[in-house]
Amino acid sequence: MSTDTHLIRGARILGGEPADVRIADGTVAEIGTGLTPDGAEVIEADGQILLPGLVDLHTHLREPGREDSETVLTGTRAAAAGGYTAVHAMANTFPVADTAGVVEQVWRLGKESGYCDVQPVGAVTIGLEGKQLAELGAMHDSAASVRVFSDDGKCVDDAVIMRRALEYVKAFDGVVAQHAQEPRLTEGAQMNEGVVSAELGLGGWPAVAEEAIIARDVLLAAHVDSRLHICHLSTAGSVEIVRWAKSKGWNVTAEVTPHHLLLTDELVRSYDPVYKVNPPLRTEADVMALREALADGTIDCVATDHAPHPHEDKDCEWGAAAMGMLGLETALSVVQHTMVDTGLLDWAGVADRMSFRPAAIGRLAGHGRPVSVGEPANLTLVDPSYRGAVDSARFASRSRNTPYQGRELPGRVTHTFLRGRATVMDGKLV
């Protein structure tokens, strides 16, 4: 198909020297300089950065069950707009993705959307209740080929269930992604426990409630020699534990969200629930530790924890509001702002933390591949010189709960390609 043949001229691959990249038959067909169109649609990159298509390990697409906040279609459109070519759909839907039937439904909806690949995450326990293992093998053996399992939104707090899950998924090279939150220490928790919570009179979510679970789980993973992934790591103390676990050679990986790289609990002083998220926004010291850990690789990847909520669930008092914020359409800009523009990470580093490593953790075929001839043309072109205020009215997501509304952030995804087909052209969804 001629429409799927593109020539990107003057793109800086992973931030390197400008080169021309020909995309044909769904793959990267040719890389060089002075390439001629030969009938391909020409895209003048003019020094923009060409990255492998971004991969999100942590997305809430809300379908089935909460289609008022997001659907697989609107969520994957948001993903494409943000430069993503694959997302992992979290299991806390209604019904919960704890059976082969539900994960196959989500997987099929992803196929139909066509905007990005949807890899369903399976629940670790039935109904996310932490009591009884879900049929992890059946979900793996299904058409959805589930390899990442998570009760995200809830912690697998029972040490025996967590141990069994870690052991069991070894049979099919699975990974358990833990939402680290000690439930008893976070009863009634509304925000980070510290100076601000003391003043505002909001229930505290102490750092130790995350760190205690991570410490336990890295030891469990070591004991049973399995793979553990830590979701949305948010504290400086958690960084120290993961750093220690990695130094032991244990198979532990971790993700950080864009919002934990930028925002702090000082924002909660507004009592505006757009800043209500779980784990909560932490302190400036935590933000700096997370940036440093992402830069040195202690934290493996950025994952959005894209959590759409309808307007009424945020247009209310803090205590009544839902937890979570949008992420897909602003993630790359936040990473550029916090990591690239600060000199902590170069664009090759961004490719590593937002594509290569998350794809490797999820064992996702065809994604997170180098930009080289013969590879699948899952690509993202980003204009790093762009500056503009975030405007949620232009989001592809069905929801609007972004904490960045009106905030000026750098960078803009101009083109996204999914197996050679453009899903975003000139900043617009195709």
Added chain:
Amino acid sequence: MKRHLISAADLTRDDAVLILDTAEELARVADRTIRKLPTLRGRTVVNLFFEDSTRTRISFEAAAKRLSADVINFSAKGSSVSKGESLKDTALTLEAMGADAVVIRHHDSGAPHRLATSGWIGGSVVNAGDGTHEHPTQALLDAFTLRRRLVGGADGGVGRDLAGRRVTIVGDILHSRVARSGVHLLTTLGAEVTLVAPPTLVPIGAGRWPCEVSYDLDAVLPKSDAVMMLRVQRERMQAAFFPTEREYARRYGLDGRRMARMPDHAVVMHPGPMNRGMEITAEVADSDRCTAVEQVANGVSIRMAVLYLLLSGAESAVGTPAPTPTRSEETE
């Protein structure tokens, strides 16, 4: 400038002294045969209570009525609120009915702030206690009571603040909106505040507050001009904040023996309702040094002053002049 009273931290020293002075003026109304002023005639004050609090509600109601305002009591129980109506829709309803001021009591910290800043209503918002956040009129009435008792004089200390007075707040600081507002307001007025509680009931982060924290009541009592005993809910015991009621009472309760350690001029305060036998014994509660009943009376005067200053001035602002210019010169 200010249209709402959300947090005691929003008040400057002069704002606070003005409110106390205005309350002192208005308190004289209570001594008249006819206790009513025409000041807020035609204005509507809504008491919007999402939490049961008969004492606070009737105090605001009495205050508004003595100023001739129309008062509407909106209780969450038995209303559409209990059927799932949002705070926003409730606010829009009150706005449509022409509320000039909304006095709100809510179980969620920050709800009054949200009501005042969300654009849902145009009138003034008065925080009558939100979650475990603040209760600014309680702090004002406590300051008023302290000024009368400790600064005193025939005029009740008009024009003056609480500079140098040592106030000890004892009890469940973690869950207390009275303590948070008290720390802000009393320190703004120049008082030195010490919090006393078992460590489990002191919030993480309170080390940054402008006050001292102690775990030893007996050591603090001789240095206190006033001791404010907070209500300690017995349910806290279930959450392991302290082992037993008896142990709490032994270590942090105020009895006659402990009261004797206080200086002769020192007073005992309690915002009510009291748990006799828990944080305070009957001997102390019924003694002349306990100001609990006086605080209730002062509460009406303070709430009159707040409503008056928010609603009657040309700019409806705390900071506009008091009604009758009989105050003595401010010297500080």
